[in-house]
Amino acid sequence: MTQIHLIQADGQALSLEGEDGQSVMQLATAAGLSGIVGECGGSAMCATCHVYVDEAWLDKLPQALPPELEMLECTASERRPNSRLSCQIKLAPELAGLTVHLPERQQ
Ligand code: FES
Helix, strand or coil: CEEEEECCCCCCCCEEECCCCCCCHHHHHCHHHHHHCCCCCCCCCCCCCCEEHHHHHHHHHCCCCCHHHHHHCCCCCCCCCEEEHHHHHHHCCCHHCCCEECCCCCC
């Protein structure tokens, strides 16, 4: 199990624990977190799972692949250099403590 931290747009922080291999989007939606929608179910086709990765964690994540980079062009909230799709971030022991910030809106 890996614990991560999600900071909602209003500043409220939430810590969640999930199985390794589970995506951040799956973890957040299973917990009923409204700040992540995950409309396409995790296939990098909707951008409603957009998050801003805390700067300290950016280089610990695998590089975004072309389909993710393409979909990041379609985020409802401003795309930033630390924007990622949370369905493409899979929990792993080395990501224990990962912190992501949720955007203002997903749609
Ligand atoms: S859930 Fe659709 S792009 Fe991530």
